[in-house]
Amino acid sequence: MPPTLGNLSALKHLGLANNDLSGPVPPETAGMSSLEHLDLTNNSPMSGGLPMGLTVLRRMDALLAGGTDLCAPADPGFRMWMARVHKSRIAACAEGDPPAAYLVQTVQSMEFPVPLIAGRRTMLRVFPTAGRATTAAIPAVRARFYRNGSETHEVDIAGKSVPIPTEVYEGNLSTSVNAEIPTEVIQPGLEMVIEVDPDGTLDPTLGVVKRIPETGRLELDVRVMPLFDLTLIPFIWTEDPDSSVVDLVEAAVRDAENHELLENTRTMLPVGDLSVSGHEPVLSSTNNGFTILAETRVIRVMEGGTGHYLSTIARPAACVGTAELGGRVSFSHPVAITIAHELGHNLNLVHAPWCTRGEPSYPHTHGSIGVWGYDFSGGGRLVPPIHKDLMAYCGPFWVSDYHFTNALRYRLFDERAHAASAASASEPSLLLWGGINGAEEPYLEPAFVVEAPAALPDSAGEHRVTGRTAGGDELFSFSFAMPEMADGEGRASFAFALPMQSGWAGALATITLAGPGGSVTLDADTDLPMAILRNPRTGQVRGILRDMPGPGAVTAFAAGPGLEVLFSRGIPGVAAWQR
Numbered sequence: 001m002p003p004t005l006g007n008l009s010a011l012k013h014l015g016l017a018n019n020d021l022s023g024p025v026p027p028e029t030a031g032m033s034s035l036e037h038l039d040l041t042n043n044s045p046m047s048g049g050l051p052m053g054l055t056v057l058r059r060m061d062a063l064l065a066g067g068t069d070l071c072a073p074a075d076p077g078f079r080m081w082m083a084r085v086h087k088s089r090i091a092a093c094a095e096g097d098p099p100a101a102y103l104v105q106t107v108q109s110m111e112f113p114v115p116l117i118a119g120r121r122t123m124l125r126v127f128p129t130a131g132r133a134t135t136a137a138i139p140a141v142r143a144r145f146y147r148n149g150s151e152t153h154e155v156d157i158a159g160k161s162v163p164i165p166t167e168v169y170e171g172n173l174s175t176s177v178n179a180e181i182p183t184e185v186i187q188p189g190l191e192m193v194i195e196v197d198p199d200g201t202l203d204p205t206l207g208v209v210k211r212i213p214e215t216g217r218l219e220l221d222v223r224v225m226p227l228f229d230l231t232l233i234p235f236i237w238t239e240d241p242d243s244s245v246v247d248l249v250e251a252a253v254r255d256a257e258n259h260e261l262l263e264n265t266r267t268m269l270p271v272g273d274l275s276v277s278g279h280e281p282v283l284s285s286t287n288n289g290f291t292i293l294a295e296t297r298v299i300r301v302m303e304g305g306t307g308h309y310l311s312t313i314a315r316p317a318a319c320v321g322t323a324e325l326g327g328r329v330s331f332s333h334p335v336a337i338t339i340a341h342e343l344g345h346n347l348n349l350v351h352a353p354w355c356t357r358g359e360p361s362y363p364h365t366h367g368s369i370g371v372w373g374y375d376f377s378g379g380g381r382l383v384p385p386i387h388k389d390l391m392a393y394c395g396p397f398w399v400s401d402y403h404f405t406n407a408l409r410y411r412l413f414d415e416r417a418h419a420a421s422a423a424s425a426s427e428p429s430l431l432l433w434g435g436i437n438g439a440e441e442p443y444l445e446p447a448f449v450v451e452a453p454a455a456l457p458d459s460a461g462e463h464r465v466t467g468r469t470a471g472g473d474e475l476f477s478f479s480f481a482m483p484e485m486a487d488g489e490g491r492a493s494f495a496f497a498l499p500m501q502s503g504w505a506g507a508l509a510t511i512t513l514a515g516p517g518g519s520v521t522l523d524a525d526t527d528l529p530m531a532i533l534r535n536p537r538t539g540q541v542r543g544i545l546r547d548m549p550g551p552g553a554v555t556a557f558a559a560g561p562g563l564e565v566l567f568s569r570g571i572p573g574v575a576a577w578q579r
Contacts (some may be wrong), residue, residue, distance in 0.1 A: 001016065001023065001025055001029070001039075001046070002023050002026075003026040003027075003309065004028070004030040005026075005028070005029065005032065006026065006028030006029050006030065006031030006032055007031060008026075008031075008032055008535055009031060009032060009033045009034060009257050009547070011034060011035060012034050012035060012037065012059075013035075013036060013037040013461075014035060014037065014038050014039070014040045015037070016039060016040055016043065017039045017040065017041040017042055017043070017064070017149075017360060017361055018042045018043070018046065018507070019040070019043055020043060021043040021045065021046050022038070022043070022045030022046060022047075023046060023047070023048070024044070024046070024047065024048035024049070024051075025040070025046070025048070025050055025070065026051070026056075026068070027049055027051040027053050027194075028215055028563065029051065029053075029054065030051065030054055030056050031058065032057065033056070033059075034059060034157065034311055034446045034542060035057050035059065035060060035376065036059045036060060036061050036062065037060075037061065037062040038060065038062065038063050038064070038266055039062070039064045040065045040068055040070065040359050041064050041065065041066050041067050041089070041290060041360075041361040041363070042066070042068070042361075042534075043067070043068050044067060044068060046065070046067070046068040046069065046072060046497060047068070047069035048071070049068070049071055049072070049073045049093050049302070050065075050070060050071070050072055050073060050078070050090070051072075051076065051386075052077075052078060053074065053336035054078075054081070054097050055077060055078060055081040057508050058394060060085050060412075061085060061086055061087060062083075062085065062086075062087040062088070063082075063085050063087070063088045063089075063090060064087070064088065064089045064090075064361045065089060065090040065360065065470050066089040066090070066112075066402075067363065070090060070091075070095075071090065071091050071093035072090050072091070072092050072093060073091065074093055074094075076316065077079050078290065079142065081458065081565055082149055082383055085089055085409075086348070086409040086410045086412070086413040087348070087406045087409065087410070088405075088406070088409070089112065089206070089361070089363060089402060091111055091112060092113075092174050096489055098110040098111060099212050099213060099218055100126070100127040100128070100129065100168055101115055101124070101125065101126040101127065101192075101212045101218075102124075103122050103123070103124055103125075103181065103186075103192075103220060104122070104123050104125060104372075104373075104374045104376065104548060105117060105120050105121060105122050105123075105374070105441070106267060106268065106373060106398075106404060106406055107369060107371060107372070107373040107374070107383070107398065107399055107400065108125075108371065108372070108373075108374075109116065109135075109370075109371045109399065109401040110168075112401055112402070112405070113145035113221065113368060114219065114404055114405050115221040115222070115223050115405060115408055116190075116220060116268055117188060117192045117222070117223060117225050117272050117408070118184075118185060118186055118223065118224045118225070118272075119183050119184070119187075119273075120180045120186060121180065121183060121376050122180065122183070122185075122186050123179070123180055123181070123365050123374050123376075123380070124143055124157075124174040124178060124181050124237045124511050125167040125175040125177060125178050125181075125214070126141045126143070126156075126157070126171070126176060126179065126194055126196070127165075127166055127169075127175070127176050127177075128141070128196050128197075128208055128420070129165055129166055129167055129168060129209070129210070129351070130164040130165070130166055130206040130208055130396075131166070131206060131207025131208075132166065132206065132207070133163075133166060134163055134164055134203075134206055136163065136164055136203065136214055137160060137161050137162065137163060137164070138160035138161075138162060138163070138164050138175070138177060138198065138208060139159045139164070139197035139201060139202055139208070140156065140157060140158055140159040140177070140197055140198065140199065141157045141159070141195065141197075142154065142155070142156050142158065142192060142194070142195040142198040142199075142356060143155050143179070143181075143192065143193070143194050143195075144192070144193045144195075144434075145185050145190060145191070145192055145193040145216055146182055146190070146193070147187060147193070148188050148189055148524075149192070151184045151233070152185055152451075153181070154178075155179050155181070156179050156198075157179045158177075159349050160175075160177065161476045162174050162175065163210065164206070165555070166566030170371075170372045170382075171372065171382065171384065172382075172411070173382060177306060178206055181390045181428040181568075183206035184412060186222055187222055187224075188223065188224060189219060189221040189222070189274050190219075190222050191217035191219055191220065191263070192210040192217065192218045192220055193211070193212070193213075193217050193218065194211065194218075195210065195211055195450035196208060196209060196210050196211070196212070196339070197210060199561070201465065204402070206362055211247050213438055215410070217454040221413065223408060223412065224272075225270060225271065225272030225273070225296055225408070226272070226411070226412075226413065226415040226544070227272070227273050227274075227275050228272060228273065228274050228275065228307075228308070229275050229277075229300060229303060229306070229307025229308060230275065230276050230277070230308045230310060230312075230343075231272065231276075231277045231278075231279050231308065231309045231310070232251075232252060232253065232276060232277070232278055232279060232308060232310055232312065233282055233296060233299065233309060233310070233311040234246045234248075234249045234278075234279070234281050234282070234311075234312060234313070234323070234401060235281070235283075235284050235287075235292055235295075235311055235313040236281050236282070236283050236284070236310065237283050237284060237285075237286065237287040237313060237315075237546070238283055238284065238285055240285070240286075240287070240314075240315065241283075242314035242315065243281070243374065244314055245280050245312055245314045245334055246480060246483070247277050248261060248312075248319075248334050249279075249312070250398050250548070252276060252278075252549045253277065253278040255278050255475070256274050256275075256276035256478060257274065260336055260446075261334060261336055261339065262274070262276065262336065262339070263336050263338070263377075263513045264336045264339065264340035264390065264397070264543070265336045265339055265340045265343055266390050267311075267375065267376075268340050268344075268390050268397070268398065268399040268404075269343060269375070269399070269404075269407060270347075270404060270407050270408035270523030273285060273447055275307075275509045277450055278310075279299075279540060280440070280538065280540045281369065281542070282295075282299065282311075282416040282536060282541060282542060282543060282544065283343045283542065283543035283544075283545065284313075284535060284543070284545070285534065285545050285546040286314050286317075286462075286546070287315060287317045288317050288319065288492050289312055289317065289319040289322055289324055289331050289333075290317040290318055290319060290331075290438075290485075290488060290493075291318075291319050291331060291363045292311050292313060292316070293311070293322050293323070293330070293331040293485070293494075294433065294435060294445075295458070295544045296309050296310075296311040296330075296495055296542070297309075297312070297316070297324070297329045297494070298332060298431065298433050298494045298495045298532075299311075299420070299540075299541045300328070300329055300429070300453045300495075301375075301433075301452060301455045301496070302431065302450055302496045302497070302532075302534070302541055303326075303452075303540060303541065304424075304455075306411050307327050307328065308328045308329075308330070308343065308346060308534075308556070309328065309330075310329075310330045310331070310332060310339065310342065310343065311330075311331045311332075312331070312332055312334045313333070314334070315503070316331075316333050319331075320335070320338055321338045321339075321341060321342045321487060322331065322334065322342065322485055322486065322487040322488050322491075323342040323343070323345035323346050323485070323486050323487065324345070324346065324348070324484065324485060324486070325345050325346075325348060325482045325483075325484040325485070325486045326345075326346070326347075326348040326410070326414070326484070327346055327483055327515060328346060329346075330342040330345065330346055330559070332345060333505035337390065337395070340390055341390055341391060342486075342487075344390060344391050344407060344554070345391075345486035345487070347407040347410050347411055347414075347456065347540065348406070348407070348414075349391050349403050349406065349407055350391065350412040350486065351390065351391050351392065351486075352364075352389035352390075352392040352400070352403070353366075353367050353392070354366050354367025354368070354369035354388050354392035354393065354394055355367075355392060355393035355394035356387075356392065356393040358391070358392070358420050362389075362402065363400075363402050364385075364389075364400060364402070366388075367388050367389055367391075368386050368387065368388055368389065368400070368401040369383070369385055369387050369388070369389050369399060369401070370385050370400055370401065370402070370421055371385055371400070371401050371551060372384065372385060373387070373398045373399070375398070383398045384531075388512065389476065390403070391401075393402060408503060409514060411465075424453040424454050425449065425453060426451045426452055426453050426539075427449055427452075427453070427454070427499055427500070427502040428449065428450075428451060428499070429449070429451070429452045429453075429454065429497040429498055429499050429500060429507075430447060430448075430449060430453075430467075430498045430500060430504070430572075431447060431448040431449070431450045431495070431497055432444075432447055432465055432495070432496045432497075432498060432555045433445045433447075433493070433494060433495035433497075434493070434494065434513050435491065435492045435493055435494055436482065436490065436492045436493075436515075436517060437491060438490060438491055440488060440517050441484070441517055441518060441520075442463075442513045442517050442518055442519060442520045443513075443520055444511060444513050444520050444521075444522050444570075445528070445530065446526070446530045446567060446568035446569060446570050447511055447522060447570065447571060447572055448532060448566050448572060448576065449500070449566075449572045449576040450532075450566065451496065452497040453497065454497055454498070454499050455495070455496050455497040456478070456497075456498070457478060457479070457480035457481070457496065459480070459481050460480065460481070460482050461479055461481030461482060462479070462481070462482070462515050462516055463476060463479065463480055463481070463482050463494075463513065463514065463515035463516075464477060464478065464479045464480075464513075465477070465496075465512070465513050466511070466512045466513075467508050467511050467513075468508075468509060468510045469502075469506075469507045469508070469509050470509040470510075474504070475501070475504055475507065475508055476501070476504075478493065478499060479553040480496075482494060495508060498569060499573050505577035505578075506574060506577060508571060508572070509523060509524065509569065509571065510522065510523045510571070522570040523570070524570075524572025526571065527567060527569050527570070528569060529546070529548045529567070529568075529569050530544070530545065530546050530547075530548065530567070530569075531543070531544075531545045531548045531565055531567050532544055532545075532565075532566040533564070533565060533566075534563065534564040534566065535561045535562075535563060535564070536562065536563075538565045539563070539566065542563055543563075548567070
């Protein structure tokens with residue numbers, strides 16, 4: 001890797017995967033002060049510890065070095081820096097073989113240990129091995145757990161009747177000594193000591209390792225996950241009003257910890273505690289999944305939602321699932337694995353390369369999970385490495401160590417970012433929404449005057465929305481990065497709520513969206529009649545109806561008395577500003 005790359009102080013993304021590079025990462029790399037993404041995957045001749053100077057790269061959010069012999073130093077400062085890199089694949093620098101024991105909750109890797117979630121069901125697996133072939137049976141094991149210097153749990157586990165193997169084999173529960181560890185033991189700061197054959201029954205010449213680790217205690221990475229706040233929105237298509245999805249959502253909300261609709265979300269994603277709310281049913285003039293995702297985004301903005309909003313409909317068209325990558329809105333047909341897949345996109349996971357194009361740096365072949373998983377359902381079973389990652393398109397599905405770890409890291413990063421942004425009160429605002437269609441052309445939906453908390457862009461980008469008077473005077477203008485839609489085939493959507501300013505009412509004549517794909521404008525001649533139904537008692541959106549000839553025509557669709565009707569053909573009319 002050329003040291004002169006360190007002179008590229010403005011470079012943000014450096015992809016050097018599969019380039020047959022050799023040697024260490026040069027210290028000069030720390031000079032790339034704008035670097036956000038460094039991919040060194042599958043350069044097998046590369047080796048050595050990463051330079052400590054990398055810790056000055058405060059913008060780094062992806063560091064990938066799978067398929068190399070590079071490693072992350074054990075220095076506390078470097079580990080603290082790595083904890084802020086929410087997408088990573090690099091082994092820790094360590095001497096000798098990894099410990100022949102681990103705790104597994106969903107999936108685990110000896111080379112790239114998967115963090116544990118506090119309070120989640122956990123299985124201990126210990127792998128005694130002998131230095132030579134023997135008929136001696138696998139011995140008993142004693143495990144002790146410590147936290148803050150004090151012992152918190154001890155368990156004696158019976159041995160097995162099968163002979164001690166000569167090497168670690170994870171693919172059979174009979175070749176390891178196993179025990180489920182109480183959930184209350186699994187907390188941050190956890191340490192573990194394993195005694196193999198504590199009663200000394202084995203012939204010492206067998207060479208069985210008697211203590212793990214050899215000295216001290218084995219530190220375990222346990223994370224406390226924030227509450228996963230999920231709102232399920234049942235959509236009903238006006239052309240075929242199948243309300244079965246409403247009953248399904250209500251059942252899932254009543255028993256979120258056990259309902260099959262959320263089973264894969266609970267087991268394959270790092271959600272921790274799960275809080276599920278059911279939204280009032282929403283009428284829509286479409287069953288197009290891409291459009292429903294855009295409408296879901298509008299609902300979240302209008303309602304000031306902070307958690308994840310996932311919409312579903314009985315018989316979708318165009319797609320069965322789509323989601324904002326790294327965002328908090330998603331759409332799925334009512335199938336458990338698709339729901340987990342789309343929420344995985346919300347946790348910044350891209351596709352695993354199987355039956356679809358996937359991430360080039362995905363570390364396992366054919367989109368497989370690559371390591372052994374564990375499924376507690378049905379009494380417990382091992383999940384083989386050939387299972388496909390839930391972000392692939394063909395199963396059978398589980399989750400890889402790579403995706404579980406990176407989803408967990410992203411969740412913690414994302415929750416910190418949301419916690420730092422204070423929620424605002426509802427106020428008269430201008431709802432602006434639109435996006436990029438399947439032909440990669442920009443579009444705008446009708447603008448509305450609404451009561452909603454401010455929802456503004458969190459970063460500048462290549463797209464800009466501008467509002468002007470009839471005389472061309474600028475009333476507002478802002479740039480933004482168009483949210484990336486996974487499974488969207490080039491589509492994207494956005495929604496913002498701009499607090500109203502004096503002078504806008506009656507003066508706003510045009511709204512223009514401009515970007516790399518061109519521009520589009522709403523003006524007095526725009527005729528895209530649309531109505532939004534809202535329950536004034538709960539503040540929840542109850543319908544988004546297109547091609548309405550006027551506000552009066554909405555009455556036939558109003559699902560319940562007392563719903564507020566917002567109407568727009570493009571630019572809000574005089575009555576809307578006076579509401």
